[in-house]
């Protein structure tokens with residue numbers, strides 16, 4: 001073989017070697033990023049080889065002033081869509097019914113699953129996600145009533161399996177983002193207020209009812225402040241503003257999208273940091 005023929009032969013060999021390298025895929029290279037869209041044989045080929053990370057959105061259905069009653073579902077589902085690629089994670093079917101407090105359960109459309117049932121339900125879902133091969137699990141929570149049940153459930157599965165879990169309550173993190181986008185005080189948002197409405201509007205602006213908000217009046221749709229020292233049933237409003245004069249809805253969709261993207265980026269960053277540290281600790285434990 002002369003030199004001229006040897007070079008193409010080497011190139012052919014190199015090209016044949018490339019497919020084995022390209023097998024190191026990311027979730028973004030796959031056909032779907034929702035686990036339920038695969039048949040089980042394909043899922044078995046993906047988990048844990050291509051990814052051992054899964055996002056579980058959880059929410060509920062409850063009244064939120066002029067915002068759609070599915071707000072707590074639309075938000076975590078949309079945030080999951082905004083972070084899966086960066087996190088190299090699949091998305092699990094979401095849990096769309098949750099534990100809604102008594103004070104809102106009197107309003108049309110509010111549905112509640114008892115807290116003890118929620119814990120068992122989330123426990124079973126997490127346990128089987130781990131059985132499928134997922135090791136790093138991000139729960140994006142859209143509803144405060146779910147937090148304690150979900151934390152207890154993930155604590156139990158952690159004890160039993162050693163899998164890694166993070167749950168995020170979007171309203172308790174990165175208060176500076178509201179300040180950056182809306183110029184408001186960096187404080188925890190209320191319920192069905194500016195920030196929650198922004199996260200829903202980023203998904204679909206039609207899901208916030210501006211006409212109804214204006215017809216009823218922002219101070220009638222909601223009430224400002226924390227209820228301290230007394231309890232009332234039912235709640236006197238289904239929107240809670242953080243304090244007087246603050247947290248009113250802003251119908252600027254561009255700002256809503258900017259706020260939502262920043263929130264999503266923050267969630268992806270904390271999860272990736274956690275995965276990095278979990279994996280580092282696993283290696284230390286194995287003395288690698």
Ligand SMILES: [Zn+2]
Pocket residue numbers: 064071072142143191192196
């Ligand atoms: Zn909500």
